[in-house]
Amino acid sequence: xxxxxxxxxxxxxxxxxxxxxxxxxxxxxxxxxxxxxxxxxxxxxxxxxxxxxxxxxxxxxxxxxxxxxxxxxxxxxxxxxx
Numbered sequence: 001x002x003x004x005x006x007x008x009x010x011x012x013x014x015x016x017x018x019x020x021x022x023x024x025x026x027x028x029x030x031x032x033x034x035x036x037x038x039x040x041x042x043x044x045x046x047x048x049x050x051x052x053x054x055x056x057x058x059x060x061x062x063x064x065x066x067x068x069x070x071x072x073x074x075x076x077x078x079x080x081x082x
Contacts, residue, residue: 008033019067032066039063 011033012026021029038050039058050058 008037011036015066021067025067029066035063 012029015029039048039060042049042052045052048058
């Protein structure tokens with residue numbers, strides 16, 4: 001259990017450090033790190049950890065870069081032009 005915790009914490013630190021993010025995003029980084037860890041290949045069973053656990057293949061098509069910049073679009077009806 002200690003080794004798994006350290007591995008996940010290393011994932012989290014790498015995610016937060018790579019994009020220079022605040023520690024307040026630690027919870028989001030934790031969830032994303034677990035998704036990455038569960039989708040990794042288990043060499044002994046030659047399948048992902050998620051597949052070995054419950055038999056379902058994890059859909060990784062929705063994975064995106066963690067910490068990428070996003071911009072909120074304000075609808076034209078809500079814009080105030082001075």
